[in-house]
Amino acid sequence: MTIGIKKVARPREMSFPESLYLLEILKGLGVTMGHMLSNIVHQEGIKTIEYPEVRREMPPRFRGRHRLMKRQDGTPRCVACFCCATACPAKCITIVAGETPDPAVEKYPVRFDIDMLRCVFCGMCVEACPCDAIRMDTGWFTPPDDTREKLIFTIDTLLEK
Numbered sequence: 001m002t003i004g005i006k007k008v009a010r011p012r013e014m015s016f017p018e019s020l021y022l023l024e025i026l027k028g029l030g031v032t033m034g035h036m037l038s039n040i041v042h043q044e045g046i047k048t049i050e051y052p053e054v055r056r057e058m059p060p061r062f063r064g065r066h067r068l069m070k071r072q073d074g075t076p077r078c079v080a081c082f083c084c085a086t087a088c089p090a091k092c093i094t095i096v097a098g099e100t101p102d103p104a105v106e107k108y109p110v111r112f113d114i115d116m117l118r119c120v121f122c123g124m125c126v127e128a129c130p131c132d133a134i135r136m137d138t139g140w141f142t143p144p145d146d147t148r149e150k151l152i153f154t155i156d157t158l159l160e161k
């Protein structure tokens with residue numbers, strides 16, 4: 001049985017000036033300065049924006065933050081039918097239905113919460129609603145917040161936008 005001889009490739013030793021990386025640092029700084037000067041001269045070509053002061057215009061089909069629609073008298077259009085909560089794959093909609101004195105409206109949502117930490121922005125709730133009572137056409141992202149409680153949007157939050 002013959003034993004193969006393995007060749008071990010080792011990187012060549014760097015010279016002292018190479019080990020200081022001065023040339024490479026200068027090359028990197030050159031690229032950075034080049035971009036900076038180019039952005040100062042051609043500001044119209046800058047791709048970044050100063051979010052959140054400046055916001056991009058979202059396409060019409062963008063699924064943003066939810067809102068609940070109102071009737072002309074200001075009451076929620078929602079009739080607490082639970083279709084949206086049933087269709088929601090993330091199970092993040094909580095509805096508590098109540099009776100209304102209005103004989104034309106059977107029920108209304110006493111409570112309507114969406115847990116935005118669980119929402120996957122699929123739009124199934126909007127598709128499922130028979131009353132066009134919930135929409136995702138605000139063009140807004142869900143803003144970051146510092147507690148979980150603040151990211152459970154209540155009926156008041158959903159109705160105000």
Ligand code: SF4
Pocket residue numbers: 084087088089090091092093114118119120121122123124125126
């Ligand atoms: S967008 Fe999707 S995940 Fe979010 S509440 Fe609606 S159905 Fe649920």
Ligand code: SF4
Pocket residue numbers: 077078079080081082083084085095128129130131132133134
């Ligand atoms: S938002 Fe629409 S689907 Fe959801 S409970 Fe209200 S009426 Fe039903």
